[in-house]
Amino acid sequence: MAASKSSKRLRSADEVSRDPVLWAVSVSRLSTLIGDVVPEFGDRARIEMINLGFEDAVRQVRRRAGEECDVLISAGSNGAYLKHRVDKPVVLIRASGFDLMQALSRARSLSDRIGVVTHETDMPPFAEFRRMFELPIEQRAFVTAEDARNRVAELVNRGVKAIVGTGLVVELAEQAGVSGLLLYSADSIRTAFETALDIAGLVRGIDSRERPAPRRAPRRGGGPKPAADGFLGHSEVAVQVREAVAIYADTDATVLIEGDTGTGKELVAQALHQASGRAANAFVAVNCGAVAESLLEAELFGYEEGAFTGSRRGGRIGLIESAHHGTLFLDEVGEMPLPLQTRLLRVLEEREVLRVGSSRPVPVDVRVIAATHRPIEAMVEEGGFRRDLYYRLNVLRIALPGLARRRQDVAMLAEHFLQAGAQQAGEVMPELDASALALLQAHDWPGNVRELRNLMERLAVITRASGQLMIDAGLLQRHAPELTARPAPARLTRGSARRPDRTQLQQALQRSADDRAHLAAQFGISRTTLWRWLREAGLQ
Missing domain, CATH: 3.40.50.300 (P-loop containing nucleotide triphosphate hydrolases)
Known part of the structure; x- marks a missing residue:
């Protein structure tokens, strides 16, 4: 990254006109951190900061629809809001497990009562990680800005003194009189900018050496189509x-x-x-x-x-x-x-x-x-x-088949997720030995590919912290006991039209120590469905 700062060659007008145009949208504390990273990409893209959020940001982007912009970059609930309302690609800044560990370390130096409040799309493996290691940390997730305000207020009322979260959460925490610590790091922002540059190159029809290429007209039949390459597997x-x-x-x-x-x-x-x-x-x-x-x-x-x-x-x-x-x-x-x-x-x-x-x-x-x-x-x-x-x-x-119906794809998927995590962190990818692969392939995977991806992210965090480069069955069993645990008998069957009543939901919340991800898995539903059940029962 630093090399981009030292590039002093004057570029021609044609080169500058081919530069990707990125708009970084943030209205929170994250804006300052993004601003610190922007100069590193100054010779590779034209970047503009838009210090607005939610509907104001959407209105600004739509008002400037005639201006050149290839990709938007944002984070958390603001990014999710933009993604559904503008007609340009939106790259989300995503925190890594290492970011979370660093933020929690800083929070621990400030208080013994720590909370983590993330947007529903951020850090899904953390709930399981926290539960497994019995970390005394309160975790909450939010969907809307009002949800975030309520989650922060709830933690403050429970005596939490330091809250880790998105830029919006940090501001709300400080308004409530407690310490707010930003979840994201400069590396997370750099990763988002690199992804945005890749997408901008595809949008503009430019290869990695910035040579102009003809734009392809939208296909209306005829000719080969790219397959769903993201749906990996040989099964x-x-x-x-x-x-x-x-x-x-x-x-x-x-x-x-x-x-x-x-x-x-x-x-x-x-x-x-x-x-x-x-x-x-x-x-x-x-x-x-x-x-x-x-x-x-x-x-x-x-x-x-x-x-x-x-x-x-x-x-x-x-x-x-x-x-x-x-x-x-x-x-x-x-x-x-x-x-x-x-x-x-x-x-x-x-x-x-x-x-x-x-x-x-x-x-x-x-x-x-x-x-x-x-x-x-x-x-x-x-x-x-x-x-x-x-x-x-x-x-x-x-x-779409469940992962239990395509067990021969488990090894490929596991290695793919480990490699993706290692590349994001700039680390060497840990390997799975034969005993670990056998254990993974024998598991029923009730959470399917998402469960496998979350487990691989958990293992990436653990091996990065310990310096281990080989994952064997022993390490896997220590950090993923669910692979050999018996399935919970109370799990609802898929698609059951009946839901627990308010009392049952409240009791289930208490038993799970308010671990929403674990509770959703027990019920056999998505986290968003659980969120709706709790909201309608007055428990959200």
């Missing part, structure tokens, strides 16, 4: 999934992706988009189970000014309109409330959106991909999902 079922993606990318027909939690449904949806003629346009993802029912309608369909109390002046377009000419990915569509299913059906049949509070439909051109971990056919029979919508979604179908 027959993995090959079948990649073949289905290559075939279905040729059409705009609706696709229904079914599979248990952690099997890679969004990965396959993104592969379908990237291999299609819509790849140059937006991929808009919305998790139907992560947004409160009262907000989901406005999020999806948008609203007119004055449509309801608190609506923004001038109204707002919804996520469906944001996907115009692109792809709309409806994750966990089985969680969508029945009234909104009716409105979604109209979008699919009429290809138009009616905003909340409006009588004028807006035409939209979107390709819809839906995904669910629940048995939609059974829900239809029980009246929990509209039959006509099911038939409209189930035009093309991809069933």
Whole structure:
């Protein structure tokens, strides 16, 4: 990285005009850290800081739609908010396990009462790591800015004096009178910038030596398509999934992706988009189970000014309109409330959106991909999902196998995740010996590929701290006892329409020491579904 600072050669106007244009969007304490890293990339890109957040940032990006920008860089809840609302690629700054260890070390020097508050997409393995080593650290996750405020207030009320988290969390902690420590490091930001430069090169059609290359027109059929390379594996079922993606990318027909939690449904949806003629346009993802029912309608369909109390002046377009000419990915569509299913059906049949509070439909051109971990056919029979919508979604179908059905892919996937973690940290990749691989391949993987990825990240952190370069069965059993533990008898079956009542949920929370990731695994549901259950029960 430092070499980029010392490059003093004056570049021609043509070279400068080919530089990628990156916008770094942050309104929190993270802005200062990003600003420290920006000069290191000054001779490789034109970088602008946008010190705005959430709706203000979205409005600014849309207002400047005619200006040159290849990729946005952001983090946490602000980055997740942008990703679903702008038509440019968004690279998220992600904290590594080493970042977390450093932040916790600094927090420990300030107080014995420590809390960690992260956005729901950050640091998923930490809950299991904390539980396994019985670390006296309070952990919380948030989705919205208001959630973050509530989580911080909750920890302060419990006597926590130092809180590690995102930039937003750090500011909220300091406003509450306790110490706030930023989760991210300069290395995490550098990694995000490198990723953004790679994406910008693809967007601009420039190779790594900055030679101009012809831009490819969006494909509308004909010619080979890139397969879902991210769906790794040599097993027959993995090959079948990649073949289905290559075939279905040729059409705009609706696709229904079914599979248990952690099997890679969004990965396959993104592969379908990237291999299609819509790849140059937006991929808009919305998790139907992560947004409160009262907000989901406005999020999806948008609203007119004055449509309801608190609506923004001038109204707002919804996520469906944001996907115009692109792809709309409806994750966990089985969680969508029945009234909104009716409105979604109209979008699919009429290809138009009616905003909340409006009588004028807006035409939209979107390709819809839906995904669910629940048995939609059974829900239809029980009246929990509209039959006509099911038939409209189930035009093309991809069933993703659980990892237990593709055990021969476990070794490849494990080594891939270890290598990715090592590259991010700039370390040598630890190896898995034959005894460790045998243990991994014998496990049933109820959390599927996500569980394997999280375990490999945990092992990467442990081996990096200890200096070990070989992972054997003994080390694996010490740090991953779940591989040989018996399955919990209370686990709910996939797709069960019944949920625990409020008392049962509260008792389960207490038994798990408020470990949301572990509790979701016990119930056999996603963390977003658990979040919705808790919110509706008044426990969130």
